Amino acid sequence: MQNELDAAILPYQNKDILGIHVRRGDKLIREAGMFPVQEYVEKAQSASFGFSEVFVASDSGQTLKEFQEALPNIKHSTFCNLNSAGHNQKTFNNRDLDTRIAETNNIIKDIYILKASRYFVGTFSSNVGRLVHTLRNGKNSLSLDEDWYPG
Numbered sequence: 001m002q003n004e005l006d007a008a009i010l011p012y013q014n015k016d017i018l019g020i021h022v023r024r025g026d027k028l029i030r031e032a033g034m035f036p037v038q039e040y041v042e043k044a045q046s047a048s049f050g051f052s053e054v055f056v057a058s059d060s061g062q063t064l065k066e067f068q069e070a071l072p073n074i075k076h077s078t079f080c081n082l083n084s085a086g087h088n089q090k091t092f093n094n095r096d097l098d099t100r101i102a103e104t105n106n107i108i109k110d111i112y113i114l115k116a117s118r119y120f121v122g123t124f125s126s127n128v129g130r131l132v133h134t135l136r137n138g139k140n141s142l143s144l145d146e147d148w149y150p151g
Contacts, residue, residue, distance in 0.1 A: 001105065008109045009116055011077075018044050018051035019117030020067070021110070023126050024060040024086035035144045037066040040121050043142050049119040056080065057110035057128070059087035079106040111135070124148035 020040050044051065053075045056064050061082035068076050092100060111128065114120055115135040122129035124143035133141045134150045 001108070004105065005109060005112050008079075009113055012053075012055060012113055012116060015118070016050055016052045017055055017113075017117040017119070018049055018053070019055045019114040019120045019132070020044075020057065021114060021120075021122035021126065021128050021132060022056065022058040022060070022063045023123070023128065024058065024063060035123065037063065037070050039144055041067075041070045043121050043144055044119060047119075047140075047142055049121075049140065051119055053077070055113050055117060057107075057114055060084055079109055 022035075022037070022040065024034070051074070054067055054071060054077075056067050056076060056078045058064065058078065058080050061080055061084045064076060064078045064080060064082065092103065095103075107128070111132060114122075114132040118140060120132055120136060120141045122132060122141075122143060123145045124130055124133060124147065125145045129143060130148055130150075133143070133148065138149070
Protein backbone atom coordinates (compact mmCIF):
# COMPACT_ATOMS: atom_id res chain seq x y z
CA MET A 1 0.00 0.00 0.00
CA GLN A 2 2.84 2.43 0.76
CA ASN A 3 4.13 2.15 -2.83
CA GLU A 4 0.62 2.90 -4.10
CA LEU A 5 0.38 5.94 -1.80
CA ASP A 6 3.78 7.23 -2.89
CA ALA A 7 2.80 6.87 -6.56
CA ALA A 8 -0.56 8.57 -5.94
CA ILE A 9 0.97 11.63 -4.30
CA LEU A 10 3.79 12.14 -6.80
CA PRO A 11 1.78 14.32 -9.26
CA TYR A 12 0.68 16.60 -6.40
CA GLN A 13 3.99 17.36 -4.74
CA ASN A 14 5.31 20.92 -4.65
CA LYS A 15 2.19 22.40 -6.23
CA ASP A 16 -0.41 24.89 -5.03
CA ILE A 17 -3.10 22.26 -4.59
CA LEU A 18 -6.42 22.99 -2.94
CA GLY A 19 -7.62 19.74 -1.40
CA ILE A 20 -11.35 19.50 -0.86
CA HIS A 21 -13.34 16.81 0.90
CA VAL A 22 -17.05 16.63 0.06
CA ARG A 23 -19.16 13.83 1.51
CA ARG A 24 -22.53 13.14 -0.05
CA GLY A 25 -24.44 9.85 -0.08
CA ASP A 26 -26.04 8.53 3.08
CA LYS A 27 -24.27 11.10 5.28
CA LEU A 28 -26.76 13.70 4.03
CA ILE A 29 -29.69 11.54 5.08
CA ARG A 30 -28.67 10.90 8.67
CA GLU A 31 -25.87 13.15 9.81
CA ALA A 32 -25.23 16.41 8.01
CA GLY A 33 -26.59 19.06 5.74
CA MET A 34 -25.37 19.56 2.20
CA PHE A 35 -23.05 22.41 1.39
CA PRO A 36 -23.13 23.53 -2.25
CA VAL A 37 -19.83 23.40 -4.13
CA GLN A 38 -19.86 27.18 -4.43
CA GLU A 39 -19.50 27.46 -0.64
CA TYR A 40 -16.25 25.44 -0.76
CA VAL A 41 -14.96 27.69 -3.53
CA GLU A 42 -15.93 30.88 -1.69
CA LYS A 43 -14.32 29.65 1.55
CA ALA A 44 -11.01 29.00 -0.23
CA GLN A 45 -11.15 32.30 -2.11
CA SER A 46 -12.03 34.32 1.01
CA ALA A 47 -8.95 32.90 2.73
CA SER A 48 -6.84 34.06 -0.22
CA PHE A 49 -5.70 30.53 -0.91
CA GLY A 50 -3.67 30.89 -4.12
CA PHE A 51 -4.24 27.52 -5.74
CA SER A 52 -3.55 26.35 -9.28
CA GLU A 53 -5.17 22.93 -9.03
CA VAL A 54 -8.02 21.30 -7.10
CA PHE A 55 -8.04 17.75 -5.77
CA VAL A 56 -11.59 16.67 -4.98
CA ALA A 57 -12.01 13.83 -2.50
CA SER A 58 -15.65 12.87 -2.74
CA ASP A 59 -18.01 9.95 -2.97
CA SER A 60 -20.00 11.65 -5.73
CA GLY A 61 -18.95 12.04 -9.35
CA GLN A 62 -21.42 14.91 -9.70
CA THR A 63 -19.36 16.88 -7.18
CA LEU A 64 -16.32 16.89 -9.46
CA LYS A 65 -18.48 18.11 -12.35
CA GLU A 66 -19.79 20.94 -10.17
CA PHE A 67 -16.25 22.00 -9.24
CA GLN A 68 -15.27 21.97 -12.91
CA GLU A 69 -18.19 24.31 -13.64
CA ALA A 70 -17.41 26.58 -10.66
CA LEU A 71 -13.69 26.80 -11.48
CA PRO A 72 -13.46 26.20 -15.24
CA ASN A 73 -9.89 27.46 -15.66
CA ILE A 74 -8.39 25.27 -12.93
CA LYS A 75 -7.15 21.70 -13.31
CA HIS A 76 -9.24 19.19 -11.30
CA SER A 77 -8.51 15.62 -10.24
CA THR A 78 -10.14 12.92 -8.16
CA PHE A 79 -10.08 9.19 -7.42
CA CYS A 80 -13.88 9.15 -7.28
CA ASN A 81 -15.79 7.04 -9.78
CA LEU A 82 -17.47 9.69 -11.92
CA ASN A 83 -20.63 7.56 -12.05
CA SER A 84 -20.87 7.32 -8.27
CA ALA A 85 -23.95 8.88 -6.70
CA GLY A 86 -22.49 8.85 -3.19
CA HIS A 87 -21.48 6.35 -0.55
CA ASN A 88 -24.16 4.17 1.01
CA GLN A 89 -22.84 1.98 3.81
CA LYS A 90 -25.45 -0.75 3.35
CA THR A 91 -24.65 -1.03 -0.36
CA PHE A 92 -20.91 -0.96 0.38
CA ASN A 93 -21.26 -3.81 2.90
CA ASN A 94 -22.94 -5.98 0.24
CA ARG A 95 -20.21 -5.52 -2.37
CA ASP A 96 -17.59 -8.16 -3.03
CA LEU A 97 -14.36 -8.03 -1.02
CA ASP A 98 -12.15 -6.81 -3.89
CA THR A 99 -14.48 -3.85 -4.55
CA ARG A 100 -14.59 -2.93 -0.86
CA ILE A 101 -10.79 -3.09 -0.66
CA ALA A 102 -10.41 -0.91 -3.77
CA GLU A 103 -12.84 1.70 -2.43
CA THR A 104 -11.12 1.69 0.97
CA ASN A 105 -7.74 2.15 -0.70
CA ASN A 106 -9.15 5.15 -2.59
CA ILE A 107 -10.24 6.91 0.59
CA ILE A 108 -6.81 6.25 2.09
CA LYS A 109 -5.22 7.82 -1.01
CA ASP A 110 -7.66 10.74 -0.72
CA ILE A 111 -6.61 11.36 2.89
CA TYR A 112 -2.94 11.10 1.97
CA ILE A 113 -3.28 13.71 -0.78
CA LEU A 114 -5.51 15.99 1.31
CA LYS A 115 -2.86 15.93 4.03
CA ALA A 116 -0.15 16.89 1.52
CA SER A 117 -2.20 19.59 -0.25
CA ARG A 118 -1.12 23.16 0.33
CA TYR A 119 -4.68 24.10 1.39
CA PHE A 120 -7.67 22.14 2.65
CA VAL A 121 -11.40 22.89 2.81
CA GLY A 122 -13.87 20.40 4.21
CA THR A 123 -16.29 19.97 7.08
CA PHE A 124 -15.07 19.26 10.57
CA SER A 125 -18.32 17.50 11.41
CA SER A 126 -16.89 14.78 9.15
CA ASN A 127 -14.48 12.24 10.59
CA VAL A 128 -12.42 12.48 7.40
CA GLY A 129 -12.33 16.27 7.67
CA ARG A 130 -11.21 16.05 11.29
CA LEU A 131 -8.56 13.46 10.49
CA VAL A 132 -7.14 15.55 7.65
CA HIS A 133 -7.22 18.69 9.80
CA THR A 134 -5.34 16.83 12.55
CA LEU A 135 -2.77 15.32 10.17
CA ARG A 136 -2.14 18.82 8.79
CA ASN A 137 -1.76 20.25 12.32
CA GLY A 138 -4.52 22.68 11.34
CA LYS A 139 -2.29 24.43 8.81
CA ASN A 140 -4.30 26.12 6.04
CA SER A 141 -7.34 23.98 6.96
CA LEU A 142 -10.83 25.44 6.88
CA SER A 143 -14.25 24.04 7.70
CA LEU A 144 -17.60 25.03 6.32
CA ASP A 145 -19.58 23.91 9.32
CA GLU A 146 -17.79 24.09 12.65
CA ASP A 147 -14.52 24.82 14.36
CA TRP A 148 -12.83 21.78 15.79
CA TYR A 149 -9.48 21.23 17.44
CA PRO A 150 -8.09 17.90 18.67
CA GLY A 151 -7.59 17.53 22.35
